[in-house]
Amino acid sequence: MSETAFEPEITAFVCQYCGDMAADSAGWNRISYPANVKIVRLPCTGKVDVHHILNAFEHGADGVYVVACPEGNCHHINGNLSAKRRVKYAQSLLDEVGVGGNRLEMFHVTAAQGDEFARIAAEMTERIRALGPSPVRRAMGK
Amino acid sequence: MIIAQRKPLEEIKEMVASYEKVLVLGCGTCVAVCFAGGEKEAKLLASELRMARQMEGKSTQIIEHTIQRQCEWEFIDPIKELVASVDAVVSTACGIGVQGMAERFEDKPIFPGVNTTFLGMPVQPGEFVERCQACGDCILDLTGGICPVARCAKSLMNGPCGGSQNGKCEVNPETPCAWQLIYDRLSKLGQLERLLDVMPAKNWSTSRDGGLRKIIREDLKL
Amino acid sequence: MSGDNGKELVVGSKLERLLKAGHFVVTGELGPPQSADRSVIEKKASYLRDVVDAVNITDNQTAVVRMCSMAVAKMLIDLGIEPIMQMTCRDRNRIAIQSDLLGAYALGVRNLLCLTGDHQSFGNHPQAKNVHDLDSITLIQMVRQMRDAKKFQCGEEIKGQEPRFFIGGAANPFADPFEFRPYRLGKKVKAGVEFIQTQLIFNVPKFREFMKRCGDLGLLDKVYILAGVGPIKSLAAARYMATSVPGMDVPQEYIDRMANAVKSIPQEDKKARREAWEREGIKICAEIIQQVREIPGVAGVHIMSIEWESAVPEIVQQAGLLPRPKLDA
Numbered sequence: 001m002s003e004t005a006f007e008p009e010i011t012a013f014v015c016q017y018c019g020d021m022a023a024d025s026a027g028w029n030r031i032s033y034p035a036n037v038k039i040v041r042l043p044c045t046g047k048v049d050v051h052h053i054l055n056a057f058e059h060g061a062d063g064v065y066v067v068a069c070p071e072g073n074c075h076h077i078n079g080n081l082s083a084k085r086r087v088k089y090a091q092s093l094l095d096e097v098g099v100g101g102n103r104l105e106m107f108h109v110t111a112a113q114g115d116e117f118a119r120i121a122a123e124m125t126e127r128i129r130a131l132g133p134s135p136v137r138r139a140m141g142k
Numbered sequence: 143m144i145i146a147q148r149k150p151l152e153e154i155k156e157m158v159a160s161y162e163k164v165l166v167l168g169c170g171t172c173v174a175v176c177f178a179g180g181e182k183e184a185k186l187l188a189s190e191l192r193m194a195r196q197m198e199g200k201s202t203q204i205i206e207h208t209i210q211r212q213c214e215w216e217f218i219d220p221i222k223e224l225v226a227s228v229d230a231v232v233s234t235a236c237g238i239g240v241q242g243m244a245e246r247f248e249d250k251p252i253f254p255g256v257n258t259t260f261l262g263m264p265v266q267p268g269e270f271v272e273r274c275q276a277c278g279d280c281i282l283d284l285t286g287g288i289c290p291v292a293r294c295a296k297s298l299m300n301g302p303c304g305g306s307q308n309g310k311c312e313v314n315p316e317t318p319c320a321w322q323l324i325y326d327r328l329s330k331l332g333q334l335e336r337l338l339d340v341m342p343a344k345n346w347s348t349s350r351d352g353g354l355r356k357i358i359r360e361d362l363k364l
Numbered sequence: 365m366s367g368d369n370g371k372e373l374v375v376g377s378k379l380e381r382l383l384k385a386g387h388f389v390v391t392g393e394l395g396p397p398q399s400a401d402r403s404v405i406e407k408k409a410s411y412l413r414d415v416v417d418a419v420n421i422t423d424n425q426t427a428v429v430r431m432c433s434m435a436v437a438k439m440l441i442d443l444g445i446e447p448i449m450q451m452t453c454r455d456r457n458r459i460a461i462q463s464d465l466l467g468a469y470a471l472g473v474r475n476l477l478c479l480t481g482d483h484q485s486f487g488n489h490p491q492a493k494n495v496h497d498l499d500s501i502t503l504i505q506m507v508r509q510m511r512d513a514k515k516f517q518c519g520e521e522i523k524g525q526e527p528r529f530f531i532g533g534a535a536n537p538f539a540d541p542f543e544f545r546p547y548r549l550g551k552k553v554k555a556g557v558e559f560i561q562t563q564l565i566f567n568v569p570k571f572r573e574f575m576k577r578c579g580d581l582g583l584l585d586k587v588y589i590l591a592g593v594g595p596i597k598s599l600a601a602a603r604y605m606a607t608s609v610p611g612m613d614v615p616q617e618y619i620d621r622m623a624n625a626v627k628s629i630p631q632e633d634k635k636a637r638r639e640a641w642e643r644e645g646i647k648i649c650a651e652i653i654q655q656v657r658e659i660p661g662v663a664g665v666h667i668m669s670i671e672w673e674s675a676v677p678e679i680v681q682q683a684g685l686l687p688r689p690k691l692d693a
Contacts, residue, residue: 295483295485296453296454296480296481296483296494296496296499297496298480298496298499299499299501299502300499300500300501300502300548300551301499302539302540302541302544302548303480303499303500303536303539304534304535304536304539304563304610304611305482305483305539305610305611306539306540306541306610306611307539307540307610307611308540309540312483312610312611313483313485313486319540322540322541325541325544337544337547337551338547338550338551339551340501340502340505340551340554340555341501341502342502342505343458343497343498343502343505343506343517344497344502346497
């Protein structure tokens with residue numbers, strides 16, 4: 001696997017109200033975003049457990065991000081804030097393991113922000129591309 | 143309850159470095175409630191270990207399991223076969239659980255995954271504070287329900303010392319002075335006169351200082 | 365056990381005799397070195413000799429390892445200076461303390477200051493295990509019981525010579541809760557303390573209020589209060605004490621005076637600025653001594669000038685407390 005040909009595998013945990021709707025908005029508006037991102041839809045990002053994040057990395061994800069509703073606008077009141085805290089904790093665990101907390105990020109969008117959703121997908125793809133394959137994936141020889 | 147804190151991964155990795163197949167064993171009671179070593183935390187630790195060992199080209203045979211309590215034989219005995227199938231166990235129970243496991247499985251290396259930290263409570267989500275030192279001779283009746291043994295940095299019987307300032311302890315300005323708390327509480331209860339008596343030197347023989355402590359209850363014996 | 369101080373001598377130390385004879389007593393303080401160097405003690409002692417009546421020997425103050433107070437106390441005795449040995453509960457349990465008391469008495473020590481001790485986290489061995497088997501008040505109780513009841517803390521009789529100390533304690537009038545401080549002093553009196561040395565006093569009106577409340581509780585007839593004073597060495601020291609030392613209350617007035625003391629001296633002239641600060645610090649200290657002397661119940665002053673022992677003669681001189689009274693042997 002040469003570094004130039006590296007295509008990152010990225011998992012995005014999105015809530016069905018904002019993150020997923022924003023992905024839809026991007027579709028309706030024919031805004032394209034990198035195909036590297038695999039979307040996991042959840043009823044609320046409050047359902048994102050640290051374990052789910054680590055699981056993704058353990059199974060070969062190069063990067064993970066969470067897309068939640070804007071702060072103060074969560075459909076489940078504060079699920080997005082829980083997600084934000086957990087992402088921060090998971091970042092510390094990833095640093096501890098040696099995977100790197102910078103492979104994980106938290107974002108907030110509204111349902112209408114298809115362009116922002118696409119921009120985030122592109123930003124994370126570029127960030128992870130620059131970081132190269134996750135050391136776990138590299139060790140797995142995938 | 144017993145409050146614990148996960149050990150750094152580096153330390154745990156080092157303990158199990160020479161073992162192929164490792165069981166991370168969670169405990170579903172105190173350490174689960176304080177989010178240090180319950181089912182979820184055992185899963186996280188196992189996942190971290192697998193990733194870390196993968197990156198080092200080592201065996202990733204790290205399995206996880208959780209039992210309700212590691213401090214009672216009834217809960218430990220049913221996992222005999224599971225324990226037999228691994229080379230070592232990282233127990234995320236408190237020090238009692240780790241020792242329970244070590245006593246039951248004499249030939250199996252059992253390692254601690256957490257630091258057992260204190261007896262306390264979550265005063266608010268995410269904030270755990272020490273409350274008791276298990277001194278074996280409770281004096282909370284005399285101190286307004288606030289323990290100076292556990293909560294005063296010097297375990298004073300006749301505080302507050304000269305380092306009490308604005309209600310805080312000089313040792314840590316974020317820690318309330320236990321004796322200020324006692325003063326305030328007794329004041330509210332109208333029992334300030336309790337503080338006028340000299341509390342005698344404490345008998346520490348009931349505490350850890352007296353050696354291993356043990357309670358026998360004939361009525362409970364089989 | 366009564367806390368009353370009759371005029372009858374119970375120990376016969378110079379400190380006890382002077383206080384009971386009604387002299388306004390001056391005590392000093394000597395911080396042992398962080399080494400085994402005897403000459404440091406001799407040098408510091410030379411500043412204090414003849415200008416104070418007795419000298420406190422701190423016990424690993426601020427939890428920094430220093431030469432042991434008992435050894436230094438013995439050196440002072442040999443130099444003809446009366447020591448007040450400090451004893452804290454931080455590093456010794458009741459067994460070690462009582463053993464030290466037997467030894468200290470045998471070596472000629474007659475005054476003991478009973479303290480809880482600074483927490484080890486402030487010192488140079490923050491990883492140490494602390495003891496705190498006793499606290500200052502139960503320590504006072506124990507020392508008094510050894511002397512008056514000839515009994516060890518456990519209740520066993522002391523067969524043979526009991527250790528007899530003139531028993532001191534500390535009080536911080538400026539710590540919280542302020543209303544409780546006189547009562548806590550009362551507990552020390554109840555436990556058997558005979559003299560008190562206070563925390564450094566800069567806020568004289570607040571100290572006066574504290575003394576009034578102690579008087580209202582009837583404590584001033586039962587215990588000799590030595591007001592703690594000390595010179596400020598520089599403007600930075602004044603600010604540090606005002607903001608960063610728990611239990612210390614330094615009014616703005618003194619900080620301003622320290623600032624004004626060097627107003628007309630250029631920044632570059634460090635030596636002149638230092639000397640000006642030292643002059644002002646000593647002057648303020650002498651003034652405070654004169655002020656606290658007027659407060660009913662103040663039986664003397666305790667001058668804390670650790671690591672600046674050389675300032676003490678000048679302070680005592682300016683405060684008009686020389687010459688010190690002589691006692692017939």
